[in-house]
Amino acid sequence: MSCACRSRASEHAARAQPQLNGNGELIHLLSVEGLPRAIVTQILDTAANFASVNDREVKKLPLLRGKSVFNLFFENSTRTRTTFEIAAKRLSADVLNLDIARSSASKGESLLDTIANLSAMAADLFVVRHGESGAPHLIARHVAPHVHVINAGDGRHAHPTQGLLDMYTIRHYKQDFSRLVVAIVGDVLHSRVARSDIHGLMTLGCAEVRVVGPRTLVPCDLAQMGVRVCHTLQEGLADADVVIMLRLQNERMSGALLPSSQEYFKCFGLTPEKLQRAKPDAIVMHPGPINRGVEIDSAVVDGRQSVILPQVGFGIAVRMAVMSIVAGNDA
Known part of the structure; x- marks a missing residue:
């Protein structure tokens, strides 16, 4: 193959x-979506190596020393933004958290102009959360070859690091995906986490992925992906190994998709009694923020089967893994 042909093939692959x-x-x-299983496994294995950093007296590693990480959160966040900042600092990076409300973006500066100006300040890695689906992809297509982009959640599209830390949590407690039944319960229609979880579970060979929710909150194309769709909690939880609860994303809803939050809790809220339909050793997860009494009962959140707080903690190791891997590869 000629150099010109190789170049065109490389450009096509990049697109x-x-x-x-x-x-x-x-x-x-x-x-x-689209990540090879080998890369997903590489991220999870690397995160497992970083997990012990929490137990060290000195919690810093030099892997990103001299690198600048810019956190650009155009939407509110607690867990994701904080764990990204902790992860970057534990890798010895210089971290800048851009205050969007006080930045030039609030004066009408375009997203790409914001990125161009920050790139001129020697940014090496952008962590981006944005309300518009596709914003991180747009940025990735316009940054210099040495600059890396991590999607911290874009619109209703994807939340890849949350999906990966959910996979890490499941693997930590259950090991073999090929034997697992995983139920994702709630507002799947508006959930970027659910999309990332589904792709992660499929990539890792999960035996059965179930999506559970009212018809108004479940996308119509999931069955084509090999996902089992259930419209009652009783069916969805039967003999499940893992239960991932989702909050109602009222900020993304238009129109009356539900009669009331009380009615929703009655039908789809996870209580200790309903959880008994799952396997006795089933684990309960939630990406947060939690709305107690809406999608999940406090007795479940604080109960013996809940791994919600460890799930948050695993996010540090997973985000350390992602940043160290992407920063170590050239375009």
Whole structure:
């Protein structure tokens, strides 16, 4: 193959899968969808190596020393933003949290102009949360080859690091995905976490993925992906190994999709009694924020089967893994 043909093939591959370089290595993390199983496993294995950093007296590693990480959160966040900041600092990066409300974006500066100006300040890695689906992809197509982009949640599209930390949590407690029944319960229609979880579970060979919710909150195309759709909690929880609860995303809803939050809790809220339909050793997860008494009862949140707080903690190790991997690969 000529140099020109190789160049065109490389450009086509980059457009088709912008997360990977010509060698198939991760240079941006934009979505779990399309990631090879080997890369997902690499991230989880690397995170497992970083998990012990929490137990060390000195919690810093030099892997990103001299690198600048810019956190650009155009939407509110507690867990994601905080764990990204902790992860970057534990890798010895210089971290800048941009205050969007006080930035030039609030004066009408375009997203790409904001990125161009921050790139001129020697940014090496952008962590981006944005209300518009596709915003991190747009940024990744316009940054310099040495700059990396991590999607911290874009619109209703994807939340890849949350999906990966959910996979890490499941693997930590259950090990073998090929034997698992996983139920994702709630407002799947508006959930970028659910999308990332579904792609992650499929990639890792989960035996059965169930989506559970009212018809108004479940996308109509899931069955085509091999997902089992259930419209009652009783069916969805039967003999499940893992239960992932989702909050109602009222801020993304238009129109009356539910009669009331009380009616929703009656039908789809997870209580200790309803959880008994799952396996006795089933684990309960939630990406947060939790709305107690709406999608989940406090007795479940604080109960013996809940792994919600460990799930949050695992986010540090997973985000350390993602940043260290992408920063170590060239475009």
